[in-house]
Amino acid sequence: MNATTAMTVIPTLETSRLRLRAPRFADWPAYLAFLASSRAQFMGGPHTDETAWPFFCNDVAQWQLFGHGALMLEDKDNAAVLGQVALCKGPLFPELELGWFLYEAAEGHGYALEAAAAMLQWGFAAREEQSFVSYIDPENRRSIRLAERLGASLDETAQRPHPATLVYRHPRP
Template identity: 80%
Template sequence: MAVIPTLETDRLRLRAPAFADWPDYLAFLASPRAAFMNGPHTPDTAWSYFCNDVAQWQLFGHGALMLEDRKKGAVLGQVALCKGPLFPELELGWFVYDGAEGRGYAFEAAATMLAWGFQTRPEKSFVSYIDPANLRSATLAVRLGATLDEKARRPSPTTLVYRHPRP
């Protein structure tokens, strides 16, 4: 059985998803904010995503972690290293809930997850699959050190692939 890590920064605790996270996760995926994740989603589809995020830890030794404010305990979003059978490569992905944008939480969490991934995984690089209209995520990927990889395989023809090289 895989051990799901708890990672900490000055402001955040990145921890395993819990069922108590489900209502906020559903609210995000059912909202227009999930447009860059093929949303908004129905509760059935959102539940499949949630379970997938948890199951990948047991199946592959990687998956999603929730972003929790260390002082307030509020859950702010999610960061993940996920692959499963639907993605060509291991993806570093992130999202933050309404009200948590613009505060550096996604960068802080993604940088921490990226460092953990390179410390524990053999991959030479990770990718971030980003919708071309999601300029904030594309900017964040570049800020994390990724570059656009136009030759990479992608889950859909229009998806942009940003490659995060091993330091």
């Protein structure tokens, strides 16, 4: 799929515990709180509302522009929003990136692995790419471990958005 055939419907994906759904404006306050916190250190943060808003809009707009973007992680039992998973690219990254983040209360429950695995499965079913990448700060040990648990391996030859960024490649199954 390319920009001329982009989807206009954002998918809803479900796992045993999670609903991965389109971002809503009601998600903005928690999203901003995350990006304004030290938890966003590996995403160029902490951010102000002026620098966080473009992130949020980019995550939503990529669905209409390219047929991929971000989905919010929602607990199926209580509808609590736990974080985000995304397949994003646009003009910012050399390749289509699988990315994720969790809000602090959601850490340590396996939600990121569950959501990222579901997004990978959807991505390979819906798109023709032979692989996706995850761009990870070398200090972000938790994301490195998660990428490896998802079956990704370090690709030292891949183009990267910043020279220090690590690129983990998720091959098509």
